[in-house]
Amino acid sequence: MSDSSYQGHCFCGAVEFTVTGSPALMGYCHCESCRTWSAGPVNAFTLWQPDAVKVTKGADNIASFHKTENSYRRWCKSCGGHVFTEHPGMGLTDVFAAVIPQFPFQPMLHVHYQETRLPIKDGLPKMRDLPKEAGGSGEVMPE
Numbered sequence: 001m002s003d004s005s006y007q008g009h010c011f012c013g014a015v016e017f018t019v020t021g022s023p024a025l026m027g028y029c030h031c032e033s034c035r036t037w038s039a040g041p042v043n044a045f046t047l048w049q050p051d052a053v054k055v056t057k058g059a060d061n062i063a064s065f066h067k068t069e070n071s072y073r074r075w076c077k078s079c080g081g082h083v084f085t086e087h088p089g090m091g092l093t094d095v096f097a098a099v100i101p102q103f104p105f106q107p108m109l110h111v112h113y114q115e116t117r118l119p120i121k122d123g124l125p126k127m128r129d130l131p132k133e134a135g136g137s138g139e140v141m142p143e
Contacts, residue, residue, distance in 0.1 A: 003020075003021070005019065005020040006018065006100050006103040007056075007100075007101075008083075008095060008099045008100040008101070009099065010058075010078075010079055010081035010082070010083050010099065011076065011080070011081030012076060012079035014058045014076050014077075014078040014079065015055065015057065015059075015061055015062055015076045015081075015083055016055070016056050016058060017053060017054060017055045017056055017057075017083065017095075018053075018054050019046070019052055019053055019095055021048075021049075021052045023047050023048050023095075024048065025092075025108060026044075026045065026046045026047070026097070026106060026107050026108055027044075027108050027109040027110055027111060027124070028042050028043065028107055028109075028110045028111070028120070029042070029043045029110075029111050029112055030110060030111070030112045030114075030116040030117070031111070031112035031115050032115055033068075033071065034112075035115075037082070038082065038096075041116075041117045042118050043096065044096065044097035044098060044107065045094045045095075045096065046095050046096075046097050046103065046105065047087075047090070047092040047093070048092060048093050048094075048095055049091075049092065049093075050091070050092070050093050053095060058076070061076055061078055062074050062075070062077070063075055063077045069088065069089070070087060070089055071086070072085065072086040072087075073085045081099070082096055082099065083096070083099060084096065090135070107122075107124060109124050109126070109131075110125070111127045111129065111130050111131075111134075111136075113126040113127055113141050114129065114141065119143075121143050123143070125140050126140060126141040126142070126143060127139065127140060127141070128141050
């Protein structure tokens with residue numbers, strides 16, 4: 001998968017992008033911010049090095065909001081469709097798995113599981129917050 005590129009887009013297609021290579025991490029986030037932002041009980045993420053994410057159409061149609069300095073959320077101004085979130089502290093960009101239709105999403109873990117509203121028994125590690133490498137406790141919770 002390291003040489004592969006995948007096309008993604010917002011809900012209406014006004015914003016298009018490619019991701020190239022392999023993500024640093026894939027999984028599910030259960031934090032309140034992601035749940036509220038996505039209007040869902042859990043959010044599937046793919047974290048990429050920023051230079052692996054290229055907007056190919058509609059860059060001027062991307063709006064941004066940051067509730068905290070940890071996450072700069074981006075979406076399409078036309079349809080409101082979410083596209084990605086930049087995480088400056090981690091140096092990574094989260095491209096939501098749902099907006100990369102052909103990408104072979106293979107989750108590795110759950111993060112911020114202490115905040116879950118949808119317990120999931122799938123055998124993947126359930127991190128209380130984040131892995132140590134990402135600034136978290138590294139603590140794994142029981143399924």
